[in-house]
Amino acid sequence: LEGPQNHPGAKPFHVVSPVLESLPLSKAVGTKVFMKLENVQPSGSFKIRGIGHLCQDAARKGCRHFVCSSGNPPRAGGMLLRNLGIRCGVPQPCSDKGQSLGCEGCVLSPYCPLSPQVWDDANSRAQELVKTEGWVSIHPFDHPLVWEGHASLVRELKDSLEAKPGAVVVAVGGGGLLAGVVAGLHQVGWQDVPIIAAETHGAHSFHEALKAGRLVTLPDITSVAKCLGAKTVAARALECARECRVISQVVEDTEAVRAVERFLDDERMLVQPACGAALAVLYSGRLQRLQSEGRLPAPLASVVVVVCGGSNIHTAQLRALKSQLGME
Structure with missing residues (x-):
């Protein structure tokens, strides 16, 4: 062991992240949208x-x-x-x-x-x-203590918002954030709040598992959203879908990257494509479609989108992704 012997039982390493209303996102979906800005964590992500x-x-x-x-x-x-x-x-x-x-x-x-x-x-x-x-x-997403740590995000939402949101939008990779959000919703008595679980096509192992009713392993990760790249989600993710109302949405890579670029223009924050998957649900009209199909209430009191991270992206990489996807 090298380095300082800091006391491991000290306060958490994360900060209480801001909850801000986004006027551009609210305009895009016709519902008040709050951003839980996990991209400002010291590590750059939730x-x-x-x-x-x-x-x-x-x-x-x-x-x-x-x-x-x-x-x-x-x-x-x-x-x-x-x-x-x-x-x-x-x-x-x-x-x-x-x-x-x-x-x-x-x-x-x-x-x-x-x-x-x-x-x-x-x-x-x-x-x-x-x-x-x-x-x-240290498993990054499939451990009860990881879920317990992520649940703090929802407790902060409860302290920040004046009223219970109508829906929460989260990106799903291995399922750790989803499991933490479900744990947090139960802790604050919001377990009836629908969760929209966003993935990109080619990293959509949760969607496939929901469809099959069992864990499914993708043959490969083909999405550019590598932070969503778990071929098999945690078993806990499927359990969460039985405990809360979880609506799966799969977006294309181009939609996620386009959402990243639009969010940069709208909110002056650069996030990675994994986060773009959640933002794409709002920018692409999917939320209104869910309402028109009766899968979400209309109107909604508000929507919270977890802006999950931006530590692995820079402008040159965004340009390269657009070129790779034929978007330029």
């Missing part, structure tokens, strides 16, 4: 809530070496592990971001040059490290 909570618990029990495969480290991992005084991953810096945050090891990620481009493959490598090095694996 994942610091759940992964931070799990890491703190493990550190409190004596763990001193972590490895985590996820779509949003190394930034989150570098910050968490620096604050806990714990090394992570492999003994090489994974990126300039990781180095700038004092991360001496590497958090395996689809965005890390040492890792595969699909989360499942990155996770396989993480499990190999755990066996060979004796480190503790």
Whole structure:
């Protein structure tokens, strides 16, 4: 162990993120839209809530070496592990971001040059490290403490909003955020609030599981939204669909990227395509379609969209994605 011996039972690593009304999004859907801005977390995404909570618990029990495969480290991992005084991953810096945050090891990620481009493959490598090095694996989405950490997001919504929202829009990758939102809705007595679960085509493992009534493994992740790239969602995600009203929506990559670009113009914030999937539900008219089909009430009191993250995107990458998708 190198670095400061900070007390692992201290306050959470995440901040209380802002809840702001978006006039452009409200105009687009004809309903008041509030943004829960998880992209302003110190790590750049919501994942610091759940992964931070799990890491703190493990550190409190004596763990001193972590490895985590996820779509949003190394930034989150570098910050968490620096604050806990714990090394992570492999003994090489994974990126300039990781180095700038004092991360001496590497958090395996689809965005890390040492890792595969699909989360499942990155996770396989993480499990190999755990066996060979004796480190503790921190699962990025399939763990009760991760869900418990993410549930804090909904408790903050309860404190910020004057009234219960009519619906919550979230992006789904492995299902950790969905599980946390469902846990939080139960905690605050909002379990009747519908959840719109957004995925991109080619990373739509939750949608396929809902359709089949069982877990389904996609043959490959073909979407550009790599942070949604879990071939199989957590079993808990399917349980959530039985406990709350979860409406699955699958958008195309082009819709997600177009939503990212429009959101940048509307709100002056650059987010990644995974977040664009949730925004696309609002920009594309899908929410109004759900209302016209009777699957959502009309009118709605308000809608909350979880702006889940933007740590793995920059303007050059946005241009490259548009070119790749033939959008220019």
